Amino acid sequence: MRESLLDAAADLLVERGYRAVRMRDVASAAGVSRRPSTTSSATSGAWRRRS
Known part of the structure; x- marks a missing residue:
């Protein structure tokens, strides 16, 4: 799940911009529900480091 979220985030950030x-x-593009994607600090921290 983590890799799919990171890949989806990277694609969307390039396509639309950070704001x-x-x-x-991101969750929708990765095919996961929103709840798990926002409760994992490891995932959100990795997203910030990668962007």
Whole structure:
């Protein structure tokens, strides 16, 4: 799940820019529910480091 979230986030950030991307967009693009993607500090921390 982590890799799919990171890949989806990277794609969306390139496509839309930082201010236009929400976690719900990333979760939807990765095919996961929003709840697990926003409760994992490891995932959100990795997303910030990668962007």
